Amino acid sequence: MSNAIRYTETGSIQITSQVLDHKRWVLIVADTGIGIAPEDQDQIFEPYFRVSSGNGSYLPDSTGLGLTIVLRSVKLLQGEISLVSQVGVSSTFTVTLPLEYES
Numbered sequence: 001m002s003n004a005i006r007y008t009e010t011g012s013i014q015i016t017s018q019v020l021d022h023k024r025w026v027l028i029v030a031d032t033g034i035g036i037a038p039e040d041q042d043q044i045f046e047p048y049f050r051v052s053s054g055n056g057s058y059l060p061d062s063t064g065l066g067l068t069i070v071l072r073s074v075k076l077l078q079g080e081i082s083l084v085s086q087v088g089v090s091s092t093f094t095v096t097l098p099l100e101y102e103s
Contacts, residue, residue, distance in 0.1 A: 001029055003066060004091070007051075008033035020096070027095045035087040044083070045071040070095075078102060 004013045011032030019025045036044060036051055043049045048064040074081045079097035 004029050004031040004033060006062070007031070007091075019099070022099070024096055024098055027097070028092060030090065030092040032090050035089050036083070036085040036091055037087050041083055041085060045081075 008031045016028040050064040085091035
């Protein structure tokens with residue numbers, strides 16, 4: 001959510017949570033920010049990888065660790081994360097998690 005705020009200068013950010021079925025729920029964060037280039041989408045979950053802001057620079061206080069932490073947390077919770085993004089249009093991150101933890 002903080003990345004959606006950080007990379008969306010104008011437009012909107014939508015956060016949705018819903019139960020999919022009796023076993024899963026989903027959290028969706030969608031924004032109308034700068035988007036993520038296809039060649040960067042495979043790398044954004046890697047530690048220290050950062051997507052530059054629209055002018056080619058990096059935003060202050062960006063470490064490139066946020067999405068790495070999100071991915072690892074989602075995996076620990078036996079979930080999945082996916083991304084749909086288009087440069088200059090939008091990004092949508094979808095996290096799907098089980099309603100019950102299986103040990």
